[in-house]
Amino acid sequence: MEATPGRERLIEQFKADGLKVMFGNPGTVEQGFLDAVDAAEDFRYVLALQETVAAGIADGYARVTGGAALLQLHSGVGLGNGIGMLYQSLRGHTPLVVVAGDAGVRYDAMDAQMASDLVAMARPVTKYATRVTDPRSVLRTVRRAVKIALTPPRGPVFVALPMDVLDELNSEPVLPATVPLTDVAPSPASVGRAAELLASAERPVVLVGDGVALSGAQRELVAVAELLGADVYEVDSSEVNIAASHPLRRGQTGHMFGPHSKELVADADGVLIVGTYVFPEVFPELESPFRAGAKIVHIDLNAYEIAKNHPVDLGLAADPRQALRALAGVLERQLTPQRRAAAAARLDVRTRERARSAGAATEDDGTPMAVFLRTLAERTGGDLIVFDEALTTSPLVTRYLPAERPGDYHLTRGGSLGVGFPGAVGAKLARPDRLVVGFAGDGGSMYTYQALWTAARHGIDAKFVVCNNRKYRLLDDNIAQYWRERDIPEHGFPGSFDLSHPEIDFAGLARSLGAGGMRVEKPDEAVAAVGRMLSHPGPFLVDVQI
Helix, strand or coil, X not given: CCCEEHHHHHHHHHHHCCCCEEEECCCHHHHHHHHHHHHCCCCEEEECCCHHHHHHHHHHHHHHHCCCEEEEXXXXXXXXXXXXXXXXXXXXXXXEEXXXXXXXXXXXXXXXXXXXXXXXXXXXXXXXXXXXXXHHHXXXXXXXXXXXXXXXXXXXXXXXXXXXXXXXXXXXXXXXXXXXXXXXXXXXXXXXXHHHHHHCCCCEEEEECCHHHHCCCHHHHHHHHHHHCCEEEECCCCXXXXXXXXXXXXXXXXXXXXXXXXXXXXXXXEEXXXXXXXXXXXXXXXXXXXXXXXXXXXXXXXXXXXXXXXXXXXXXXXXXXXXXXXXXXXXXXXXXXXXXXXHHHHXXXXXXXXXXXXXXHCXXXXXXXXXXXXXXXHHHCCCCEEEEECHHHHHHHHHHCCCCCCCCEEECCCCCCCCHHHHHHXXXXXXXXXXXXXXXXXXXXXXXXXXXXXXXHCCXXXXXXXXXXXXXXXXXXXXXXXXXHCCCCCCCCCHHXXXXXXXXXXXXXXXXXXXXXXXXXCHHHHHHHHHHHXXXXXXXXXXXXX
């Protein structure tokens, strides 16, 4: 094969792996590579104004496409800017292929300007981090990184690409990476044992996470839950693992405080955990939250998470879809008539409860945000993709725009702010045929507001909503819990939680970045705002006062 510069060969490798869009922010040490990117055919560079924004757009793009996304960062300073968002991708198992340049191997001994150990910086927030130092192994290393990113448990990977290595001639073959198939089924004996442990439960609970969505196991999950008559709680869940309207879906476990999760599972005598870890709270329970004698089965392709924090009776390192399908088959054959009747009765109770609450859910309280969401739901029929970083406003968002269909709802994850707006940009780029609306709090939106500029520059017709309560409201809620736990009398919230002065003109900022924008202060303005947002050609932002 005729040798060409490594920087050009690298682009061909990316394209062979289906990576034809690169998100990034340029820098001097990548200039030769980016010059080649500009000249490449069938390869697109999406420019962001800061690396955190680029990482957030890439994360949203990968989540919606279901594949990997390519992210370019600038040396140590750019990687440093992106690390917070990469942590979010690591916790959420987003397969990002991250590359960054440096001045060159020849300069390693000089400790020169911007010199840093990129691999050491990236390692804590990636599955795999390496640096290419031999021009004969550029493509080999990239293929390995792509394979690791896409092999469950998925996650971001990092490759440092020195300028002088990419400048060298390269004759490596361009071949697509081989990603191993992991749709493995558990043995019949282990499935039988799982069924035996769970079938006799009188108060069964199923705990699920995004491993269900990744394997496409939503239907199989529902089948098992209905056979058991088990309440389903989502743990560290950010995708649609079970439809919000299903009567057995009971919502999320705790995100911040372990006692909330403990309260939900304390009475369960049979627990099935699928595609998640327990438990992900910031302040978790140190002792097991499960009752003594409860039978616990944990299914996940990520063997590290099985029994990581609390013992289980049976751990199955298997694909959730294959395992749940097999488990449903065994339960169908082996459940006694009495146990089937008991499960059906539990399902009937939840169905009647859901029916009673359905009427109340359609009434709004007349606030601008409630009217805006109700109008949006009516105008779209719920046919849109929601990227939800509304945080304390999320319960209202999902009340009117419930997470029903896989791929239609994506929740922030990993604990880092700022993913809502860039995530929506990436989602719209991945699905230009769909209406995409990103929700963010006023505080979270300001982490990555520049994403609107990227949307305007590249003609990405995403829509954005600021849920504006003029504060970091989640911190108000959390410190109130802190005071209660320590018997500290309530008093004024810390001034650092307040964002009311000077007032931020979100609509004006949107217009300055090339997007449309308007502010909503009254309920009657909310109806008009939905119409303007939906009819506006290009990115548009609505600042809704709460």
